[in-house]
Amino acid sequence: MSSYIFVVIGAVLVNNVVFVRILGLCPFMGVSKKLETAIGMGAATTFVLTLASGTSYLIDHYLLQPYDLAYLRTLAFIVVIAAIVQLTELVIEKTSPVLHQVLGIYLPLITTNCAVLGIPLLNVGLKHNLLESLLFGFGSSIGFTMALVLFAGIRERLDGADVPTPFRGTAIAMITAGFMSLAFMGFAGLDRFQ
Amino acid sequence: MLTALLIMTGIAIVLGAALGYASIRFKVEGDPLVEKIDAILPQTQCGQCGYPGCKPYAQAISNGEADINQCPPGGEEGIRKLADLLGREFKPLSEEHGHEKPKSVAFINEQLCIGCTLCIQACPVDAIVGAAKQMHTVVSPLCTGCELCVAPCPVDCIAMVPVGETVETWKWKYPVIELRPAA
Amino acid sequence: MIHSPYIRKPASVQSVMLTVLIALIPGIAAYVWQIAAVVLVNLVIATVTALLAEAAMLKVRGRPLAPALSDLSAVVTAWLVVLCFPPILPWWATVLGVLIAIVAVKHLYGGLGQNPFNPAMVAYCAMIIAFPSLMSQWPPAGQLDLQTQLDLVLGGVRELDAITGATALDAIRTGLRAGNTSVDALLTQSAFGQFGGRGWEWLALGYLAGGIYLLVRGIITWHMPTAFIVGLAVISGAFWLTNPAQFASPLFHLASGGAMLAAFFIVTDPVSGAATPHGKLIFAAGIALIAYLIRAFGAFPEGIAFAVLLMNICVPLIDMNTQPPVFGHRGGKAR
Amino acid sequence: MNLQSFRESAWNGLWRQNTGLVQLLGLCPILAVSTSVVNAVSLGLATVLVMAVSNFAVASLRNFIPYEIRIPVFVLIIAALTTVVDLAFNAYFHDLYLVLGIFIPLIVTNCIVLARVEAFAAKNDPVSSTVDGVMMGLGLVCVLAVLGGLRELVGNGTLFSGIEMLVPSLSPIAVFGNDYPGFLIGVLPPGAFFTLGCLIALSNWMRTRAAQRKHAMLRPAAPVADEAPSAP
Amino acid sequence: MIARLFNFRGGVKPVSHKNESSATPIVKAPLPPRLVIPLRQSIRSTARCLVQPGQRVLKGEHIGEGEGPLGTSVHASTSGTVVEIASFPMAHASGLETPSVVIEPDGEDRWIDHAPLDYRNVSRNAALAYLRNSGIVGMGGAGFPTHVKLGNGSGIDTLVINGAECEPWITCDDRLMRERAAEVLSGATILRELIGARRVLIGIEDNKPEAITAMRAAASGVGDTLEIVPVPTLYPAGGEKQLIRVLTGIEIAQGKLGADFGVQCFNVGTAQAVHRAIHHGEPLLSRIVTLTGNVAHPGNYEVLLGTPVDALLKLAGPKADTDRYIMGGPMMGIDLQSLKVPVVKGTNCVISASPALFPPPPPELPCIRCGACARACPADLQPFELYWFSRAKNFGKTQEYHLFDCIECGCCAFVCPSRIPLVDYYRFAKSEIWARERDLKASDQARDRFEFRNFRQEREKEEKAAKLAAKAAETRAKLADGTSAGAAEAPPPVSDEDPKKALIAAALARAKQQKAAVTPQNTEDLSPETQAEIDEIEARREKLND
Amino acid sequence: MSHRYTAANTSLRTAGIMVLFTVTFTAVMSATYDATRPAIEASAQEGKMRLINEVLPPSSYDNGLLDDFVTLGPTPQLGLDDGGRIYRARRAGAPAALVLEAAAPDGYAGRIQLVVAVGADGRVSGVRAVGHKETPGLGDYIDPRKDRNKTQPWIGQFAGVSLADVAAAKWTVKRDGGAFAYRIGATISARAVSRATGRVLEYATENRDALFAAQSGSRI
Numbered sequence A: 001m002s003s004y005i006f007v008v009i010g011a012v013l014v015n016n017v018v019f020v021r022i023l024g025l026c027p028f029m030g031v032s033k034k035l036e037t038a039i040g041m042g043a044a045t046t047f048v049l050t051l052a053s054g055t056s057y058l059i060d061h062y063l064l065q066p067y068d069l070a071y072l073r074t075l076a077f078i079v080v081i082a083a084i085v086q087l088t089e090l091v092i093e094k095t096s097p098v099l100h101q102v103l104g105i106y107l108p109l110i111t112t113n114c115a116v117l118g119i120p121l122l123n124v125g126l127k128h129n130l131l132e133s134l135l136f137g138f139g140s141s142i143g144f145t146m147a148l149v150l151f152a153g154i155r156e157r158l159d160g161a162d163v164p165t166p167f168r169g170t171a172i173a174m175i176t177a178g179f180m181s182l183a184f185m186g187f188a189g190l191d192r193f194q
Numbered sequence B: 001m002l003t004a005l006l007i008m009t010g011i012a013i014v015l016g017a018a019l020g021y022a023s024i025r026f027k028v029e030g031d032p033l034v035e036k037i038d039a040i041l042p043q044t045q046c047g048q049c050g051y052p053g054c055k056p057y058a059q060a061i062s063n064g065e066a067d068i069n070q071c072p073p074g075g076e077e078g079i080r081k082l083a084d085l086l087g088r089e090f091k092p093l094s095e096e097h098g099h100e101k102p103k104s105v106a107f108i109n110e111q112l113c114i115g116c117t118l119c120i121q122a123c124p125v126d127a128i129v130g131a132a133k134q135m136h137t138v139v140s141p142l143c144t145g146c147e148l149c150v151a152p153c154p155v156d157c158i159a160m161v162p163v164g165e166t167v168e169t170w171k172w173k174y175p176v177i178e179l180r181p182a183a
Numbered sequence C: 001m002i003h004s005p006y007i008r009k010p011a012s013v014q015s016v017m018l019t020v021l022i023a024l025i026p027g028i029a030a031y032v033w034q035i036a037a038v039v040l041v042n043l044v045i046a047t048v049t050a051l052l053a054e055a056a057m058l059k060v061r062g063r064p065l066a067p068a069l070s071d072l073s074a075v076v077t078a079w080l081v082v083l084c085f086p087p088i089l090p091w092w093a094t095v096l097g098v099l100i101a102i103v104a105v106k107h108l109y110g111g112l113g114q115n116p117f118n119p120a121m122v123a124y125c126a127m128i129i130a131f132p133s134l135m136s137q138w139p140p141a142g143q144l145d146l147q148t149q150l151d152l153v154l155g156g157v158r159e160l161d162a163i164t165g166a167t168a169l170d171a172i173r174t175g176l177r178a179g180n181t182s183v184d185a186l187l188t189q190s191a192f193g194q195f196g197g198r199g200w201e202w203l204a205l206g207y208l209a210g211g212i213y214l215l216v217r218g219i220i221t222w223h224m225p226t227a228f229i230v231g232l233a234v235i236s237g238a239f240w241l242t243n244p245a246q247f248a249s250p251l252f253h254l255a256s257g258g259a260m261l262a263a264f265f266i267v268t269d270p271v272s273g274a275a276t277p278h279g280k281l282i283f284a285a286g287i288a289l290i291a292y293l294i295r296a297f298g299a300f301p302e303g304i305a306f307a308v309l310l311m312n313i314c315v316p317l318i319d320m321n322t323q324p325p326v327f328g329h330r331g332g333k334a335r
Numbered sequence D: 001m002n003l004q005s006f007r008e009s010a011w012n013g014l015w016r017q018n019t020g021l022v023q024l025l026g027l028c029p030i031l032a033v034s035t036s037v038v039n040a041v042s043l044g045l046a047t048v049l050v051m052a053v054s055n056f057a058v059a060s061l062r063n064f065i066p067y068e069i070r071i072p073v074f075v076l077i078i079a080a081l082t083t084v085v086d087l088a089f090n091a092y093f094h095d096l097y098l099v100l101g102i103f104i105p106l107i108v109t110n111c112i113v114l115a116r117v118e119a120f121a122a123k124n125d126p127v128s129s130t131v132d133g134v135m136m137g138l139g140l141v142c143v144l145a146v147l148g149g150l151r152e153l154v155g156n157g158t159l160f161s162g163i164e165m166l167v168p169s170l171s172p173i174a175v176f177g178n179d180y181p182g183f184l185i186g187v188l189p190p191g192a193f194f195t196l197g198c199l200i201a202l203s204n205w206m207r208t209r210a211a212q213r214k215h216a217m218l219r220p221a222a223p224v225a226d227e228a229p230s231a232p
Numbered sequence E: 001m002i003a004r005l006f007n008f009r010g011g012v013k014p015v016s017h018k019n020e021s022s023a024t025p026i027v028k029a030p031l032p033p034r035l036v037i038p039l040r041q042s043i044r045s046t047a048r049c050l051v052q053p054g055q056r057v058l059k060g061e062h063i064g065e066g067e068g069p070l071g072t073s074v075h076a077s078t079s080g081t082v083v084e085i086a087s088f089p090m091a092h093a094s095g096l097e098t099p100s101v102v103i104e105p106d107g108e109d110r111w112i113d114h115a116p117l118d119y120r121n122v123s124r125n126a127a128l129a130y131l132r133n134s135g136i137v138g139m140g141g142a143g144f145p146t147h148v149k150l151g152n153g154s155g156i157d158t159l160v161i162n163g164a165e166c167e168p169w170i171t172c173d174d175r176l177m178r179e180r181a182a183e184v185l186s187g188a189t190i191l192r193e194l195i196g197a198r199r200v201l202i203g204i205e206d207n208k209p210e211a212i213t214a215m216r217a218a219a220s221g222v223g224d225t226l227e228i229v230p231v232p233t234l235y236p237a238g239g240e241k242q243l244i245r246v247l248t249g250i251e252i253a254q255g256k257l258g259a260d261f262g263v264q265c266f267n268v269g270t271a272q273a274v275h276r277a278i279h280h281g282e283p284l285l286s287r288i289v290t291l292t293g294n295v296a297h298p299g300n301y302e303v304l305l306g307t308p309v310d311a312l313l314k315l316a317g318p319k320a321d322t323d324r325y326i327m328g329g330p331m332m333g334i335d336l337q338s339l340k341v342p343v344v345k346g347t348n349c350v351i352s353a354s355p356a357l358f359p360p361p362p363p364e365l366p367c368i369r370c371g372a373c374a375r376a377c378p379a380d381l382q383p384f385e386l387y388w389f390s391r392a393k394n395f396g397k398t399q400e401y402h403l404f405d406c407i408e409c410g411c412c413a414f415v416c417p418s419r420i421p422l423v424d425y426y427r428f429a430k431s432e433i434w435a436r437e438r439d440l441k442a443s444d445q446a447r448d449r450f451e452f453r454n455f456r457q458e459r460e461k462e463e464k465a466a467k468l469a470a471k472a473a474e475t476r477a478k479l480a481d482g483t484s485a486g487a488a489e490a491p492p493p494v495s496d497e498d499p500k501k502a503l504i505a506a507a508l509a510r511a512k513q514q515k516a517a518v519t520p521q522n523t524e525d526l527s528p529e530t531q532a533e534i535d536e537i538e539a540r541r542e543k544l545n546d
Numbered sequence F: 001m002s003h004r005y006t007a008a009n010t011s012l013r014t015a016g017i018m019v020l021f022t023v024t025f026t027a028v029m030s031a032t033y034d035a036t037r038p039a040i041e042a043s044a045q046e047g048k049m050r051l052i053n054e055v056l057p058p059s060s061y062d063n064g065l066l067d068d069f070v071t072l073g074p075t076p077q078l079g080l081d082d083g084g085r086i087y088r089a090r091r092a093g094a095p096a097a098l099v100l101e102a103a104a105p106d107g108y109a110g111r112i113q114l115v116v117a118v119g120a121d122g123r124v125s126g127v128r129a130v131g132h133k134e135t136p137g138l139g140d141y142i143d144p145r146k147d148r149n150k151t152q153p154w155i156g157q158f159a160g161v162s163l164a165d166v167a168a169a170k171w172t173v174k175r176d177g178g179a180f181a182y183r184i185g186a187t188i189s190a191r192a193v194s195r196a197t198g199r200v201l202e203y204a205t206e207n208r209d210a211l212f213a214a215q216s217g218s219r220i
């Protein structure tokens, strides 16, 4: 039981996808200007990533491994993920058009949110079982959402700061992300005691 | 090789069918975004953006045909709001579409007006009151200052006068930040 | 044009910062007396660096020098950097730390008041990650003569193995990690005093005195120190009660490392911390919790700096969601 | 494809729409592998290869791909090509393969590859798409090289560490001598963010200056744009 | 007796500087050479002018008729001649001008006929109309019409009379209560009866012991419905919401009225003015103004409304180093841009400011988020967040942080160690937001009208098309008719003169008919003002045509 | 897209195209995989050999080392949680050396994977850290490629040492009273590697004969 909890904690904090694993940065930088959109993107990613973790575990475990087709893993995973994303996109477009417009190019780019492929691959590498895979996917995407939302909070406030001109906009955002990553290094080691 | 092909084909068939179905099941109609964009545009209806009125321009932005910086009456303020709504980066007003001007209203010189009704026809918001061969008058609270009535007037009796400040419309100024010396 | 109000209370940022500097003096005195007098040299180096760096940044950015230099906030940052760093760092490390704090943190965000992160803590975190060995070499309390200290700081001498000893926090940590010892056995080592690191107990008292002065002067409110101290005591107490052999007591945690300094001078940094009353409680308690987890389970000997940065990240959200109800809106929760 | 549009493509990829500095896409590999010049450039070149070929493939096949499944198909193409590149490297450039390790499969998820396929190759002819892929990729390589160089220099005080893995006769340069203590932040994740942030700021500064000059030439003493150009 | 006092959070204690002007009795100010009486006494409404240049007026004569629901009458403060009706700067931060009646006093100060009102024997509405015609508005500063605040006479339990006078330097209410306590109490009683309240609470800050004593002495005969309550001295205890909170514990949210909670609040000066109006039949013609600050003779003066500030200042003798004048108190007053500004109903104080007394603030530093402002804010806001987002022009966020709950009391700016002119940022943000709302309304209106026009044009086009189609059908039918009839008739001879003439005639007739029936276009759904404007233009047009 | 398509039709069509692409590209991949497999395997062998050559001189044995191995189940003494392999070097049929896969579980940042070669004479022939997450610039000197001291890499100090030279209890860093050097500021990494190497040596010494005797490819 507790190992499941540690999987989640490790994925959320200690090995935060964004700050420690350096995955999923494009949406992290792109969709964090406003709190609202950050939350939306986080939710979308959580949904896709959790689903993708489960599905790819099933595919890997029941289709690829039995037939010794490990070299197809990248392809199979990414195709499944792409399809899930596309489905999500269609559903969001129908149910929340504004969210769809705002998430703009990023929704299809969830496919290439490295995290979405990276996490299922890591699941395989870490030899997680189905539940662990789901939890790891969920935890990682919660970590992603958390990073995104906290970052958006800071960026909203940065709007008012008298930042030196060349640093305005993405440069200072990047540097802020650096400080956040520095802070997250403080969690290092917390998962060794699981 | 064969198993690989079979497995991947199976995956592809399932996913392809699901997607094809979803794309029809979840087809979107209507575009609430246009309304949102239109709500930001100033409704001057001047056509400077290159579209016949604000709504068509909103439609064009939503379709990705027009840029967000083509509306001079909306000014930088408006562009900023559009950029915010659409998650794009702010850019300054495009030069070819004109410049931001202080708000004005049309004023018809009562002595000169011959009552030709040309201005009435030009005005997009029905802000001009009058009838044929009668002197016309601009109802200034309704006038958006689009200047469309100025050109058609055959006797040049329409002038745009800037709207003056009253106690009601007076605004507090942005406090000067002493830290930033005037560059 | 000046508008109302036309009268103002005689308060200024300068006087606030000056009060903080004065409040640090008892702690510094204890430091000189118990640990290493060379800290005074470091303070001078840091102060000069901070002022020069601030002046240079203002100059580059075309801002007026006088108001920003005379507000003393850079000096506060510089002193806190020094007090968190080991006293026997070579001088360039102190300079580098202060530069990180002032240039990279404070001025990249536009100077005083605009940095979302605590400059001194960023400096500490950056330096401990960049120079882990340098940054974790502390002199044993009061055992180095001034000449050796000066050699270490200014002369570039670095034969540390003979000189440094583990500090209380590190000794506990590595001791327990290596297994087969208990807290009590470790506490008999030379690094430990009555209930904290040897000598550091006096520092804690000094900082406490300064903190009380700040409270009395109204520079800080009770929320943050209380929440931090109570939070740290509660969490460490909980672990200690479950297993006193493997977890140190609350008193130890409060009296060692930077706990007291943090409680009154670091957690309370107004610029990068939460500002609403409830927000302050959450912020400080959060720091206590994370700091304890890092101390007890993490990779770093002292977790406070990382905890402060982690909570700095949360400040906008904390502040947004802990606004006190506005006059007349009590009862209903204001967003 | 004429010279003009070639120039356009090159300018776009290398500077105007640079993926790392302006579009901010494909950030993960940029930040993750730029711990040294050698890592950075080798991965960059592998990416160029994948981009060029996938752009070419998509542009050639674009008329056969239905809209609804375009993303899965694009991804399929990219993933297949990446796997091919991965296998080929493994077989024929084994040393290089060892150095890059898991970063080659990661090309699949590099946003910029899909972004260019979707935004350019799906709408243009194969030749200009290939050029676009190469140029965008080269832009990436440049950023990677600078970033990797800076981080390595600051973090370890060396340049080209790992070069002996590729060319055994070469060895890394210890720029600051062997006593340099190393500013580790440089090679750790925070350092990646800081360095890229500073590079972006530098590029903003250069862009504003260029814009100012142009402005000054057109209209002397025009007010300077306050807003630094940045990502969409 | 009320059992206990409540308190509000925040507040500040600036040095009170009351003694300078509170020691001497109220002095009646002499007639100035000219009175400038603005028709707009507050920004809410402008009175319609009833006099013309050259007209002689008596003291108390109507010169302006209140218009609209928030209008009140304006009267001549003394007898004399109207010399002009022109724009003069008004007592407003903008320094903008407003139409004013200029009266040259004849020195006789001759009253118009006036008589008290037996308010108990007339209908309540008549009494309120009487107050409206007497020009009674709130004298606590905001100038809100008193008859409106008296409401519909039900649902009010407690009447609060505001004698707090919490701003430093001002002592006009203090002197009023000391010298005319009976009148204030009489006015309070009238207000209580009109509003139908059970009890009256008169709150006076405890730094005015003499006023409290005087009021208590006067109150001893009034009965136990009325109570004098000393309240702790803490700015802004005189703010309506704060005083109500202190006296009753009730908190009135922004956008809500005291009446919603069963309390209503009037200033002591207002009560006294009501007394004068009802029991003596005197409209509001003068008020007590504190002259203080850097002057030789600080004190309180009873001043005719319309007295220009420069004439008034001569009485107090500003000292040489005075560099500007503040109307109102130092916390909320306005810096006068012109000394031509006249005393109006809300003018309680004019302060001469010298750099020594009111040093200009040192340069603004960035906010360090110290929270001092939040602790001082009586509205429990987070002023630094308001400041941060106002400065960044993120107005949405300022509203999320309740910008409009700010009462602009200035406490936050008073305590700020960075000496940021915080209130200026809020005022800026508020007026920007208002301007945006105006623009939004205008653009909504424009959109509606634009869409309606498009719709109309479309409809007209359709109608035209339908008409054409009908006509075409008709001709075709005619043609068909003709052919079916078998008559191989030639088409109407084009050269024939008669039909042509007939056609022209018909066209002319049609045109005439049309002209007779012509109605001005675009006159649907106009506001009354616009309609009035159009009527006026029509009238002018008639004249032009004649 | 034309409106004539019904939902079912569209699904079928898109599925068909999807399948087409999938088949094509999977075929491309499979073909590449088949084509490159021998080369990849050769490269992998070559890589492994190169590593082994670093810890064991090629001249010291003459058998096909990579084909002469035993498989281990989880072996705590070697730090192996999931098992590993031990390769056997022979010279003219006689035991020459063992090459053991092992791990130090207590590195600063988790496991440090090691390859240790132990000669038939009970002396360590060489040690390499083949996988670790120690702090770059601080703990990563255990990898000779990252070691700043190129002439005498830290990891080289184990070569030639036997249990006879250094008793089992002394296989740790000098600070702990052991025999091995370490770098200040990163004792933990050094301690972990030293102790793990000691354990491997003990294991190899104890089980030498059994290991050499076992059937090649068998599982112990």
Ligand SMILES: Cc1cc2nc3c(=O)[nH]c(=O)nc-3n(C[C@H](O)[C@H](O)[C@H](O)COP(=O)(O)O)c2cc1C
Pocket (backbone or CB within 6 Å): C083, C084, C085, C124, C135, C136, C137, C138, C165, C166, C167, C168, C169, C170, C171, C197, C200, C203, C256, C257, C258, C259, C261, C262, C266, C301, C302, C303, C304, C305, C306
């Ligand atoms: C806010 C703060 C204050 C600190 N104050 C002290 C202190 O008073 N005493 C101390 O030993 N270390 C202090 N440090 C540094 C850590 O405690 C130090 O890294 C720890 O004692 C481990 O040192 P070691 O690695 O030499 O054992 C402080 C660190 C921070 C972040």
Ligand SMILES: Cc1cc2nc3c(=O)[nH]c(=O)nc-3n(C[C@H](O)[C@H](O)[C@H](O)COP(=O)(O)O)c2cc1C
Pocket (backbone or CB within 6 Å): E137, E138, E139, E140, E141, E142, E143, E144, E149, E162, E163, E164, E165, E166, E167, E236, E237, E238, E239, E240, E241, E265, E266, E267, E268, E270, E332, E407, E408, E409
């Ligand atoms: C900050 C603040 C302070 C005020 N101080 C006083 C005061 O001291 N005395 C007073 O009569 N009104 C004061 N007012 C005005 C009252 O809020 C309120 O408008 C007035 O008492 C209502 O009475 P009136 O309608 O008779 O003027 C103050 C208002 C504000 C916002």
Ligand SMILES: Cc1cc2nc3c(=O)[nH]c(=O)nc-3n(C[C@H](O)[C@H](O)[C@H](O)COP(=O)(O)O)c2cc1C
Pocket (backbone or CB within 6 Å): C128, C129, C132, C133, C136, C299, C300, C301, F108, F109, F133, F134, F135, F136, F138, F139, F140, F183, F184, F185, F186, F187, F188, F189, F190
């Ligand atoms: C961020 C950080 C990273 C560290 N990484 C390592 C490491 O990789 N290997 C190591 O042995 N020690 C590492 N340490 C140092 C250990 O905490 C510990 O202080 C050190 O190993 C003790 O060595 P000493 O006794 O020589 O001072 C690191 C310390 C910090 C703060």
Ligand SMILES: Cc1cc2nc3c(=O)[nH]c(=O)nc-3n(C[C@H](O)[C@H](O)[C@H](O)CO)c2cc1C
Pocket (backbone or CB within 6 Å): C016, C017, C020, C073, C074, C076, C077, C078, C080, C101, C106, C111, C112, C113, C114, C115, C118, C119, C120, C121, C219, C220, C264, C265, C266, C267, C268, C269, C270, C271, C272, E368
């Ligand atoms: C009570 C108090 C505590 C402070 N604590 C810190 C601190 O922990 N770190 C720091 O860099 N500056 C601190 N400062 C100084 C100042 O807030 C700091 O320079 C700003 O963060 C720079 O923008 C403190 C100031 C005060 C008044």
Ligand code: SF4
Pocket (backbone or CB within 6 Å): B041, B042, B043, B044, B045, B046, B047, B048, B049, B050, B051, B052, B053, B054, B055, B057, B070, B071, B072, B073, B074
């Ligand atoms: S320029 Fe602006 S105001 Fe004019 S029609 Fe276009 S959108 Fe409307």
Ligand code: SF4
Pocket (backbone or CB within 6 Å): B105, B106, B122, B123, B124, B125, B126, B127, B128, B138, B142, B143, B144, B145, B146, B147, B148, B149, B150
């Ligand atoms: S009156 Fe003239 S300027 Fe005004 S809205 Fe109509 S056409 Fe435009």
Ligand code: SF4
Pocket (backbone or CB within 6 Å): E366, E367, E368, E369, E370, E371, E372, E373, E374, E383, E384, E387, E412, E415, E416, E417, E418, E419, E420, E422
């Ligand atoms: S008092 Fe001034 S400096 Fe302090 S938080 Fe408020 S605005 Fe900022």
Ligand code: SF4
Pocket (backbone or CB within 6 Å): E373, E376, E377, E378, E379, E380, E381, E383, E405, E406, E407, E408, E409, E410, E411, E412, E413, E422, E423
């Ligand atoms: S001016 Fe507004 S924000 Fe400031 S203290 Fe007064 S009510 Fe609060």
Ligand code: FES
Pocket (backbone or CB within 6 Å): A023, A024, A025, A026, A027, A112, A113, A114, A115, D025, D026, D027, D028, D029, D109, D110, D111, D112
């Ligand atoms: S999310 Fe774009 S490269 Fe990782």
